[in-house]
Amino acid sequence: MNIFDVVGENFFKPLTSQFKTIYLDCLTIIYDSYRSELSYGIDREILVSKLSDYFERSNISDIEFEDESEILKDSRSKATTFLRKLKDFGWVEYEISNNQMAKIIMPDYAVTVVKTFLDISNPKEMEYQSEIALIYSTLTNEELLDRPYPQVLRPVFERTHALFDGLKKLNTSIKKYIEAITADKTSEEIISDFFKYHDEIGSKAYHRIKTEENISRFRNTIIGRLRDILNDRDTFERTVKGYQNIENENDYYTAEDEVKAQISAIIDSFRSYDEIVSEIDKKHSKYLKNAVERAKFLLLNTNNTEGKISTILQYIAECYNREEQNNLTEDASDDICALFNIFSHGFLSGESLKTVAISRKITDVEDIFEPVDMTDEERELRRIAISEKNKNRFSKKNVEQYVGTLLSDRNMILASDIPIETKRDLIRVIFISLYGHSTKSEYSVKQKEEIISLQGFRFRDFEIRRRYK
Incomplete structure (x- = not known):
């Protein structure tokens, strides 16, 4: 269906007129009033009073429309005229109540459009963790499976869309800041943008993605429960019938294809999570590097x-x-003109801006060392010595192997459970904590408040948990 068949040909005219800002302010007031009303519709006189207050506070000068000869001077005439025009354009409707009082109502499409405008003007931070938790809890709640489409699949499909749209918006927001660096900006503006980026993205959305519980903890269960709906014939048939009832689809096979498509789309989205976050990581690092380099260049230059x-x-x-x-x-x-006197210099001197090049004589490079002949036995002993030395290094691989031995068949241990007898043992605990904060590590760590004292060493205790991928 064509959108203008729903909203009308003139619906968007107020937003392209010379008074578009005033129209949008009036729509915001109407929208806020409409939402706060408990009853159906807003009393016209109350709304006119609110709009009059707006024109009074804004000190808007006299208004004259091109299609009208009257000049609007007072606040009430401005309020009633703008309200009438919004009705003519299809943004509001009048309805007469039983007591013959005029009520103002907003059509559902007008409410949707104004809400979208407000969301664009005042974007809200998405709580990624709560969205993931709601998807997880919905799929794992057995009681909801008596109506699997309206109570499980549909809300999960919508929340998945919202979650991954939020991640893509974050990716786009970082891209916007990267592009802004290449604009003609001073070092002060770039530094200001850098702190703005840190406040709006770096310390909020990006920080939450990197520090809160990772989506991979829930991903396998989410994908598994969706496959259960596909594989369980009874549940799947009830889901398809639920789709037919809710979406008014008469053909069973079309509904079956749509249900399968929704399930596949959710699974594909969760599988692509790592790729999206990796792209966000790259853009975040690129912005930080570019901002610092650009500011440094301008400051030095x-x-x-x-x-x-x-x-x-x-x-x-x-x-x-x-x-x-x-x-x-x-x-x-x-x-x-007196500031400049440009002419050909012709020679280099000590006062020249150009630094005089210093010539150097190139000599042959002497051999640093002569190759040492080693027997096969000596070479094998050296290889063993290097291998033993590598085993004792606190590399990520060695530390993960050590943690894997500690965990064995357990899911979690405390750092205080690790035997510490020497300084080397304490250093190993420190490396366990450092590597555990990486999302690519085979285990994760979580700090606790308790301070542990062992063998003369003191450190804050922490949990060590196996990471499931």
């Missing part, structure tokens, strides 16, 4: 001779652009 000349030229260009009576095609004033 303004302190050398080339940077100072560039700053002077920039200032002169800004002066010309600010003065309408002058333009860049006119001759510069004598005062400006």
Whole structure:
């Protein structure tokens, strides 16, 4: 169906008119009033009073529409006229109640559009963890399976869309900041954007993705429960019939295909999670690196001779652009010309801006060492010695093997359970904690409040858990 068949041909005209900002403010007031009303609709006089207060507070000057001869001067006439025009455009409707009072209502499509505008203007932080937890709890709640489509599959499908749309928006937001760096900005603006990025993205959305419980903890169960719906014939048939009832689909086989498509889409989304987060990681690192490098370049480049000349030229260009009576095609004033005296230098001296190159004589490079002949036995002994040395290193592989031995058939141990007798044992515990914070590690760590004292060493206790991938 064409959208204009639903909303009407003139629905979007207020948003392209010269008074689009006022129209949007009025719609926001109507929307907020409509949501807060417990009864059906808003009393017209109450709404006119609220709109009048808006025009009074905003000190909006006289308004004259092109298609009307009347000039709107007072706040009430502005409020009633804008309300009437919004009705003509299809944003609101009038309804007469039993007591003959006019009520203002908003059509469902108008509510949806205004809500979308407000979401764009004031974006809210998505709680990724709560969305994942709701999807997980919905799929694992056996009581909901008596109506599997409306109570399980449909809400899970919608929340999955919302979750991954939120991740893609985060990816796009970082991309916007990266592109802004290449714009014509000063070092101060880049540093300001850097802190703004940290406040809005780095310390909030991105931080939550990297520090909260990972989606992989729930992913296998979510995918498994969705496959159960596909494989259990009775549950699947009830899901298809539920789709037919809710979505008004008469053909059983079409409904069956749609249900399978929804389940496949959810599974594919959760499988692509690592790829999306990896892309977000790359963009986050790229932004941090580019912002620092760009700011460093601008800060350093303004302190050398080339940077100072560039700053002077920039200032002169800004002066010309600010003065309408002058333009860049006119001759510069004598005062400006006196600043520059450019001519060919012809030779290099100690006062030249160009550094004089220092010539060096290239000599043959002497051999650093002579190869040492080793017998096969000596070579094998050396290989064994290096191998033993590598086994004793605190590499990620060695530490993960040690933790795997500690966990054995358990899912969790405490750091305080690890035997510590020497300084080397304590260093190993430190490396266990460091590697455990990486999402690519085979185990995870979680800090506890208790301070442990062992063999003269003190450290904060932490849990060591096996990570399931």
